Amino acid sequence: MNLDYRSVPYRIFENASRLIGLLILSVIFSTGDGGQGAGETGMGFDPVSWGLFIVAGLALLGAWEMAYVKRFAYRITPDTFDIHSGVFSRREREIPFDRIQNVDVAQNVIQRALGIAEVRLETAGGGETEARLRYVSRPEATRLQELVSDRKRGTTERDPEAPDNVLFELDGTELAVLGLTSANFNLLGLIFVLLIVLGTPVAGEFIDPRISVLLVLGPVLAIAALIVLWVISGIQAVLRYYGFRLIRHEDELRYERGLLQQYNGTIPLSKIQTLMIRENLIARAVGYGNLAIETAGYAPGQGSDSVESAIPIAKLDRLFALARTIENVGELEFERPPKRARTRYVGRYTIVLGVVVAALYGVHVATGELADWYLVAVLWLLVPLAAHLKWTHLGYWYDDSYVVTRSGFWTRRTTIVPYYRVQTVTDSQTVFQRRRRLGTLVVDTASSGGFWGGNAVALDIDVDEARRLREHVHDRFQWSVRERLTSEETTVRLTE
Amino acid sequence: MTDGGEDGDDPDAGSARREGDGADASTEAVEWEVPWPAERRAETEADRTQTLERGQSGRSQPQRERRGDQRSDGDRRQAIQPEHSGTHRTRQHERSSSIAGRSERPIAPGSDASAAEETRVQIDERISDDDWIDLGADRPDGEALAAADLSERELREYVTEPRSLHSLVQVHWGIRVTIGATVVGLISSWIMGAFGVNPQLGAALTGGLIVLGLVWVVLHYRLWVYQIRADAIYLERGVVTHVRSLVPYVRIQHVDTSQSPIERALGLSTLVVYTAGSRGADVSIPGLLPDEARDLQRRVKELAIEAEGDDAL
Numbered sequence: 060m061n062l063d064y065r066s067v068p069y070r071i072f073e074n075a076s077r078l079i080g081l082l083i084l085s086v087i088f089s090t091g092d093g094g095q096g097a098g099e100t101g102m103g104f105d106p107v108s109w110g111l112f113i114v115a116g117l118a119l120l121g122a123w124e125m126a127y128v129k130r131f132a133y134r135i136t137p138d139t140f141d142i143h144s145g146v147f148s149r150r151e152r153e154i155p156f157d158r159i160q161n162v163d164v165a166q167n168v169i170q171r172a173l174g175i176a177e178v179r180l181e182t183a184g185g186g187e188t189e190a191r192l193r194y195v196s197r198p199e200a201t202r203l204q205e206l207v208s209d210r211k212r213g214t215t216e217r218d219p220e221a222p223d224n225v226l227f228e229l230d231g232t233e234l235a236v237l238g239l240t241s242a243n244f245n246l247l248g249l250i251f252v253l254l255i256v257l258g259t260p261v262a263g264e265f266i267d268p269r270i271s272v273l274l275v276l277g278p279v280l281a282i283a284a285l286i287v288l289w290v291i292s293g294i295q296a297v298l299r300y301y302g303f304r305l306i307r308h309e310d311e312l313r314y315e316r317g318l319l320q321q322y323n324g325t326i327p328l329s330k331i332q333t334l335m336i337r338e339n340l341i342a343r344a345v346g347y348g349n350l351a352i353e354t355a356g357y358a359p360g361q362g363s364d365s366v367e368s369a370i371p372i373a374k375l376d377r378l379f380a381l382a383r384t385i386e387n388v389g390e391l392e393f394e395r396p397p398k399r400a401r402t403r404y405v406g407r408y409t410i411v412l413g414v415v416v417a418a419l420y421g422v423h424v425a426t427g428e429l430a431d432w433y434l435v436a437v438l439w440l441l442v443p444l445a446a447h448l449k450w451t452h453l454g455y456w457y458d459d460s461y462v463v464t465r466s467g468f469w470t471r472r473t474t475i476v477p478y479y480r481v482q483t484v485t486d487s488q489t490v491f492q493r494r495r496r497l498g499t500l501v502v503d504t505a506s507s508g509g510f511w512g513g514n515a516v517a518l519d520i521d522v523d524e525a526r527r528l529r530e531h532v533h534d535r536f537q538w539s540v541r542e543r544l545t546s547e548e549t550t551v552r553l554t555e
Numbered sequence: 556m557t558d559g560g561e562d563g564d565d566p567d568a569g570s571a572r573r574e575g576d577g578a579d580a581s582t583e584a585v586e587w588e589v590p591w592p593a594e595r596r597a598e599t600e601a602d603r604t605q606t607l608e609r610g611q612s613g614r615s616q617p618q619r620e621r622r623g624d625q626r627s628d629g630d631r632r633q634a635i636q637p638e639h640s641g642t643h644r645t646r647q648h649e650r651s652s653s654i655a656g657r658s659e660r661p662i663a664p665g666s667d668a669s670a671a672e673e674t675r676v677q678i679d680e681r682i683s684d685d686d687w688i689d690l691g692a693d694r695p696d697g698e699a700l701a702a703a704d705l706s707e708r709e710l711r712e713y714v715t716e717p718r719s720l721h722s723l724v725q726v727h728w729g730i731r732v733t734i735g736a737t738v739v740g741l742i743s744s745w746i747m748g749a750f751g752v753n754p755q756l757g758a759a760l761t762g763g764l765i766v767l768g769l770v771w772v773v774l775h776y777r778l779w780v781y782q783i784r785a786d787a788i789y790l791e792r793g794v795v796t797h798v799r800s801l802v803p804y805v806r807i808q809h810v811d812t813s814q815s816p817i818e819r820a821l822g823l824s825t826l827v828v829y830t831a832g833s834r835g836a837d838v839s840i841p842g843l844l845p846d847e848a849r850d851l852q853r854r855v856k857e858l859a860i861e862a863e864g865d866d867a868l
Contacts, residue, residue, distance in 0.1 A: 355831070481803070481806075482803075482806045482830050482831060482832035483800055483801060483802045483803070483806065483830055483832050483838070484800065484801045485798055485799065485800040485801070486798075486799050487793070487796050487797060487798040487799070488796065488797040488798075489795065489796045489797075490795055490796070493797065503830075503832040504832065505830075505831040505832055526799070529799065529801060530801075533786075533787060533801045533803065536803060537786050537787075537803065537805075540803075540805050
């Protein structure tokens with residue numbers, strides 16, 4: 060089968076807009092320095108030759124795209140998805156169905172007008188999309204999605220009566236809450252620092268009196284920037300998750316979302332590594348959170364750092380109820396780290412603050428400026444509060460099938476790891492932790508969810524407990540692997 | 556801080572075993588005759604007493620009740636004990652002596668050769684008591700979950716006692732530390748020169764860094780322990796941050812041995828084990844003799860093949 064021919068004009072448009080962007084850039088730069096020389100040799104600004112150049116370029120591009128679409132063929136065999144592509148250098152790929160993790164379909168506004176869609180085939184290898192079909196018609200995309208999920212199961216026939224179980228549908232209220240709670244707290248810290256620096260009289264000694272009005276404007280600007288950022292991220296989130304629906308379709312989850320760029324994808328239940336419930340400060344205040352489902356080697360959507368939400372926003376009890384339909388984790392009763400962990404955070408923040416004060420004093424001694432360097436020490440009043448907040452949001456819990464950890468004040472992350480997804484178990488103790496007999500337990504999984512994603516980290520728990528848990532998680536892991544093996548064998552026997 | 560290999564075991568298990576193993580009191584006594592460096596031994600012992608106390612105090616009891624369906628480790632081990640204790644201890648002795656014959660490296664650093672030989676034997680004695688607990692994971696019904704489909708006899712061919720690295724690895728790390736410190740020293744004296752500070756401070760800095768680095772090297776060497784268990788590789792390492800990991804065989808993707816130029820000059824080798832995990836996806840054991848590395852590679856490879864899982868994800 061070939062790509063849809065309507066993709067030719069779109070591809071031309073897509074690449075031409077890129078080329079035109081380049082062209083504009085090059086024109087801007089050439090007028091900067093080389094413009095004079097180009098004029099003398101009689102080249103460059105002649106509109107006729109420019110026009111010819113562009114037309115020739117477009118014709119070439121059109122021919123190329125025609126050839127690309129014509130030479131791109133895919134075929135479905137009983138076991139593999141074959142793709143033959145390439146205009147000059149040919150590439151033939153066979154992707155076994157059981158290695159395909161997800162089939163995603165994306166459509167932006169223009170593609171929707173043309174009735175075409177992009178199909179992405181994802182495998183567990185690496186963080187990149189294994190194959191893209193750009194573009195096929197919308198019905199074909201849906202057909203491929205269905206077909207791959209059927210073949211993956213190894214059954215050619217499926218029950219057409221199988222009900223599509225809608226697990227979650229985003230309603231208006233939730234969309235509004237989503238918009239309001241999607242502030243990016245990484246930037247908040249930066250703005251807070253700006254506010255302090257610009258707002259204190261310390262800065263006044265540095266700044267020329269003529270622009271001292273900035274000192275008043277500074278905090279105002281910072282707050283304005285904060286609000287603008289908040290609004291922008293809110294609008295982004297609303298556009299992104301507009302019309303979100305999560306459907307359970309036999310043994311996979313399907314979701315669709317997006318206002319301008321429509322997107323729908325699948326999450327195979329068998330490839331799920333961990334579940335993560337995230338609540339940022341604002342969402343937590345109103346009792347909402349989001350649920351991320353992490354699969355191996357592939358995070359739905361792009362970006363290696365952020366994990367896309369399987370459920371962008373919902374009330375916490377509903378979120379946990381949904382999480383339990385995927386991983387039937389029991390009632391969570393978190394155990395907090397021992398109180399001496401909190402003392403440790405007081406110590407840690409005091410040290411950090413001490414370093415800052417010392418640095419300011421150093422600047423004072425070296426330059427004679429910053430006469431009020433010691434004022435920063437007042438911030439120490441916040442240290443016990445910060446330590447307590449950090450400590451109260453830490454927790455861990457485990458039972459016979461799951462280990463669950465929780466941490467984070469700005470964004471609280473609750474990670475649910477089934478034992479049979481464990482890769483390695485590690486407990487560690489830093490110098491500071493050893494003093495207080497604390498340790499950290501890290502349960503690693505194969506999920507691809509960025510730095511913090513995927514791993515269940517029980518921070519600063521009692522060191523003996525950490526060691527005991529390491530062995531416990533390991534034992535449970537071994538057992539669950541064996542359980543799954545034997546249960547698979549019995550199912551095979553039963554079907555035979 | 557410096558806990559022995561013993562400490563890798565579950566504290567509960569440690570205490571339970573103590574209680575259960577009345578018959579082994581004599582060997583238990585021998586166990587602590589090992590000439591470890593004095594401070595290490597003291598700490599290990601202190602640590603053990605501490606875990607003992609913890610185990611016996613009420614704290615662990617509710618937890619065990621919480622894992623209600625699971626019989627305690629002690630029960631399980633008691634149940635298994637009679638079958639194995641007699642036969643395999645002798646077997647273990649044979650095997651350990653052959654290991655000692657092959658690689659004559661002392662397991663405890665800083666002692667003379669004869670003491671080292673003694674160490675080897677006695678440590679093995681201690682291990683022959685303890686390592687059979689690693690033959691499989693806990694199972695709620697109270698039986699040991701044997702790793703893979705190997706018989707216990709076969710498994711014993713594969714598993715090892717907790718081992719430390721070859722002492723030559725200190726030379727390797729020492730060279731690395733010295734090079735690093737020299738580079739830092741040169742750069743800093745260059746910067747100091749630019750700022751008009753006496754560049755000789757750079758030399759002092761280099762010296763200081765080298766001394767610190769060498770202390771780190773020695774400590775790091777002493778703390779490194781690895782063990783091929785029946786269902787996982789156990790690793791213990793780290794001076795500033797002390798890390799203990801378990802890498803299950805089911806999760807191993809492939810196993811490499813590698814030799815850097817310095818390692819080749821010293822006749823050492825490194826074993827690298829890869830998993831699909833997101834963090835620390837590769838685990839390496841440095842400071843092995845090439846034969847030893849190959850031997851470990853073979854063991855890990857075969858155990859990984861035996862430990863069939865679904866698809867390592």
